[in-house]
Amino acid sequence: MTMRMPVIFIGHGSPLTLEHPERFTQWQAWGQALPRPKALLVISAHWETRPLMLGATQTQPLVYDFYGFPESYYRLQYPAPGAPALASRVKALLTQQGWEFGERPERGWDHGVWIPLLGLYPEADIPLLQISLPSHDAGQLLALGELLAPLRDEGVLIIGSGLITHNLRQWTPEGVVAPWAQAFDQWIEERLVARDWDGLTRWAQAPGARESVPTPDHLLPLFVTLGASHPDDALSFPVNGFEFGSFSHRSVQLGTSETGR
Secondary structure: OOOOOOEEEEEOOOHHHHHOHHHHHHHHHHHHHOOOOOEEEEEEEEEEOOOEEEOOOOOOOOOOOOOOOOHHHHHOOOOOOEOHHHHHHHHHHHHHOOOOEEEOOOOOOOHHHHHHHHHHOOOOOOOEEEEEEOOOOHHHHHHHHHHHHHHHHHOEEEEEEEOOOOOOOOOOOOOOOOHHHHHHHHHHHHHHHOOOHHHHOOHHHOOOHHHHOOOHHHOOHHHHHHHOOOOOOOEEOOOOOEEOOOEEOOOEEEOOOOOOO
């Protein structure tokens, strides 16, 4: 019998995360503690479409969706196999629930996918599928996660990839956390510990929200993760802390890691 996989949200950061060995070490330790998935399904902040789209089901060139970084970043590779069987299963679930969707078989994985996976699963040997964020409505994204939840019992690790706080216009010195980012991150933690998913949908009313989430794209994948959770899932925060003072790398796991890889 296949054990139920956890469901996770990872604070993926920018390509500069590659220069932070402490963060990368945390990701590696987390990946080693997780049970080995049969496939990965990732919802990244960096691909939004209406309606929902399924990405490549065969290995495609990566999407280097960032600018002005060292040339070596644009040579990084993550040649994971595609996951056509998972794509068929996702399409069946969407169809059953009447969700409109399309397919973009030529679209490779963006940095919200491959940067954290370089840490979690550096061997790049697990079949991988990315789907797009289809809405800014947190309630609809909770529903999407609930729709996808049966995949957890089929060996699929569902990953939401974004950042709890993400403001590219307000940086503080390394080691100095912006008060508004600290306040919003703490509010998110409190709501998560209380299992108050409904309260989380009203995140715009939280302290520090305006500065921490000037646009919602990086927060939204969290709601897909929460929607795919079960009431009895253990909650943990495998990665915490801030980079550049205003980027929370708080990551969330729902469900246990009973066996490592």
